[in-house]
Amino acid sequence: MSRAGPVQSTAEEVIRHVNLGLIVIDHDLKVVLWNDWMVRHSGVSQEQALQQNFIALFSQQLAPGFLRALNNAISYGLPAVLSSALHRSPLPLYPLQASEQMLSPDGEVARMVQSVIMTPIACETGNESAGGHCCLIQISDASSSVRREKMLLSHSETLKRQVVTDGLTGVYNRRFFDEGFALALQQARRNQSSLSLFMIDIDFFKQYNDHYGHVEGDRVLKLVAETLQQQLMQASDIFARYGGEEFIMLVPELAAAEAREFAEKLRTSVLVRAEPHEKSGAGPHLTISVGVCTGLPEHDADGRSLLARADAALYRAKQLGRNQVVAAG
Numbered sequence: 001m002s003r004a005g006p007v008q009s010t011a012e013e014v015i016r017h018v019n020l021g022l023i024v025i026d027h028d029l030k031v032v033l034w035n036d037w038m039v040r041h042s043g044v045s046q047e048q049a050l051q052q053n054f055i056a057l058f059s060q061q062l063a064p065g066f067l068r069a070l071n072n073a074i075s076y077g078l079p080a081v082l083s084s085a086l087h088r089s090p091l092p093l094y095p096l097q098a099s100e101q102m103l104s105p106d107g108e109v110a111r112m113v114q115s116v117i118m119t120p121i122a123c124e125t126g127n128e129s130a131g132g133h134c135c136l137i138q139i140s141d142a143s144s145s146v147r148r149e150k151m152l153l154s155h156s157e158t159l160k161r162q163v164v165t166d167g168l169t170g171v172y173n174r175r176f177f178d179e180g181f182a183l184a185l186q187q188a189r190r191n192q193s194s195l196s197l198f199m200i201d202i203d204f205f206k207q208y209n210d211h212y213g214h215v216e217g218d219r220v221l222k223l224v225a226e227t228l229q230q231q232l233m234q235a236s237d238i239f240a241r242y243g244g245e246e247f248i249m250l251v252p253e254l255a256a257a258e259a260r261e262f263a264e265k266l267r268t269s270v271l272v273r274a275e276p277h278e279k280s281g282a283g284p285h286l287t288i289s290v291g292v293c294t295g296l297p298e299h300d301a302d303g304r305s306l307l308a309r310a311d312a313a314l315y316r317a318k319q320l321g322r323n324q325v326v327a328a329g
């Protein structure tokens with residue numbers, strides 16, 4: 001009995017069961033190995049594949065990148081790795097279970113995402129003068145790792161959004177504002193342009209909560225946030241929830257008079273929602289007070305003075321009876 005016998009049959013078993021497509025192609029492009037994985041995922045049996053021209057096996061065209069790499073392996077002995085990122089599905093191979101999500105937008109079963117390794121190997125061709133190499137092709141199913149990658153990416157996008165978003169109102173939170181404000185300050189200093197800050201606070205909100213309850217309080221907080229957000233004019237404007245019932249808005253490049261006008265527009269936008277507030281000392285409806293400040297950020301100032309001035313203006317608006325705009329002097 002040949003000593004190679006059991007080893008060879010073990011190797012055959014491995015080739016049969018390995019969770020990987022294994023193909024060997026000789027220098028004439030004839031298939032000399034086609035394992036069970038290839039049968040399952042291509043629908044081409046071993047009888048149909050062996051000794052046949054590899055390219056002619058498929059009714060669909062093979063990816064040009066794949067064919068180039070195959071030619072380089074056979075003619076010049078160059079190995080190649082075709083990553084699924086650059087060569088998504090070079091061969092017409094399909095997953096075993098074609099679930100709904102594996103359907104392409106036109107309703108066809110989507111090809112398996114593949115990672116391919118091509119290794120030139122020496123093999124007996126029976127025609128040594130012909131030159132060239134055989135090529136071992138290993139194909140693995142990268143679909144699940146691509147899906148996992150997509151899922152992780154979408155989770156990380158969600159997390160990134162959550163970190164900068166206020167959970168109740170869905171507008172940006174203070175953390176986002178602080179970062180955006182720092183960048184806007186740098187830009188305003190570079191361009192010698194102005195920044196306007198609007199501090200906005202709901203009037204008699206404690207009384208609102210006390211009278212209508214916390215759930216209703218949450219609802220009108222969302223309503224006010226949504227109303228103010230709708231007033232944003234350009235992509236560089238930032239609107240955020242700054243604290244409990246306090247919001248902040250930053251608008252670059254407004255003249256002081258324009259900023260005051262805009263603050264009036266903000267105030268009116270909430271007033272015209274005509275949300276009842278029976279316990280307000282400022283009228284029958286829910287209102288806001290706005291402190292506005294426009295300035296050219298100084299070279300060495302960190303923006304705190306702008307914030308302080310807008311805050312002082314808001315305080316003054318409250319003192320003057322609420323439901324009004326005060327511009328910092």
Ligand SMILES: Nc1nc2c(ncn2[C@@H]2O[C@H](COP(=O)(O)OP(=O)(O)OP(=O)(O)O)[C@@H](O)[C@H]2O)c(=O)[nH]1
Nearest residue numbers: 201202203204205206207209214217218244245318
């Ligand atoms: N429903 C609700 N209430 C909140 C939230 N955050 C803060 N508040 C309430 O907002 C109220 C703020 O009260 P105050 O700071 O006294 O201000 P105010 O009653 O609006 O009075 P003025 O600002 O002076 O007009 C408090 O009763 C807080 O409990 C929230 O997320 N949801």
